[in-house]
Amino acid sequence: MNPLDRYESLVDDVDAFRAACDRALPSVVRTNGIAATPARVREAFDESGVAYEQADWHDGLFRLPDGNPGGNWPYVHGWTHGQEEVSVLPTLALDPRPGERVWDACAAPGSKTTQIADAMDDEGTVVANDNNLGRLSALRHNAERLGITNAVVTNQDARNFSTKPLAFDEFDRALVDAPCSCEGTCRKNPDVLDEWTLDHVHAVAGIQKGVLARAVQATRPGGVVVYSTCTFAPEENEAVLDHVLANEDCELVEFDLPLDTDPGVTEWEGETYDESVTRARRIYPHRNDTGGFFCAKLRVGGAAGDDAATDGEGVGA
């Protein structure tokens, strides 16, 4: 079966949803602010005749209609990094600040780690963890190419992550960009639809619950945890949030994203979820002509001297 069939009941315009999922996405690069400004990248593209279109919702994102994101000087100099547009969203929601302690629980190959380090002005500590050593080598390559000096790379199972090797025992913010069924990436890689199975959905949902629970535990009271996936499956999204809300001291908070989004769903195939999961954001491909995505922002409970989840309200491009 095509797994997209099962999500038709969730979207308002089925034809537009299916048509968008069938269209290929352009190559996109994100500006690495540690090395260059969007204006410098634009000048360098202009000088070397690279065609581009700047995203209207984020001035650091450039769509490259001719592809080949690595075949130009800005890439060689570490000014740009190939990254799908929606993949930029979780770091915007996380909103990390210079000097903070941030955990990227499922970090490889490092697109979000390097975006987090950039948002931190390369100051503070970002701990980039992944359980897959091979994928960690890609992360290290990307982090070095982009000139990131504030990352610690660890190779642990995030579900029982130990802070013992670190200089601190809790984080200000944590990102769980979880391994998932990935139907949202079908515009880049249609094979994900052929490889999809319901057994995998259920298996990976268990891992997602374990990682998100550990992220809440490892984050200080008042801190922020962002949960994101590139699947439409409620089993891997709202159901995971519902489980962690019931078992850990945390709450979902409202947040803005600079794209058109839909609320999380409270019912799916006979299951009902906590009403607050409507604060999570679903990004359907037909809304903004992007990949599919899911993103939720949690505030960790307990007495907090400094509430990272609500300060600044600075979620934007």
Next chain:
Amino acid sequence: MSDDVAEAGAEAPTNDGQRFDRLPETPADREVEGRASRAEVLDWWNERFGIDPDVFAEYSFWEKGAGKIWVFNGAATDPSEVEAIGMTFLRTRQEHWKPTGRAVSRFGRRATENVIELDPAQAARFAAGEDQDLPEWDGDWGYLIATHEVAGESVPIGVGLYLYDELRSVVPKGSRADLPVVE
């Protein structure tokens, strides 16, 4: 070198290539034979490339592997069980220390000495990993920072080794790129 190690005796700590150890502040603080000190590392960048030690005031330096120095801007106490901290920075424990291309890309724009500016065609050849004759260079031999102009500013490309009128590109294979010449 091997004699020095032997004379250091069984009591002295030795370099464990599998874990990160912080560099001693000065040569006088050195406990592990052959390990570069922070002061020597900063002096080297200052003497070789004219980069002020203040640039690195907030960074810590670590050795993992035989002479591979890493630069780190985060918090660490005992990172012996991690895969990486910061980025690779400098190769020591050899006669001529060699900066990494990544370090040059990250910090090289502050260099004032031993910087060789390449024209568009030379820059493209350099990025592709090709060696080239450049007899017009009348500066030092050894490791240089190769730069070129991008949109009006000089930008480091990587590390070159200058010997006998020739600039050898030491851009690692995985980082080489075939780029059009941008006039």
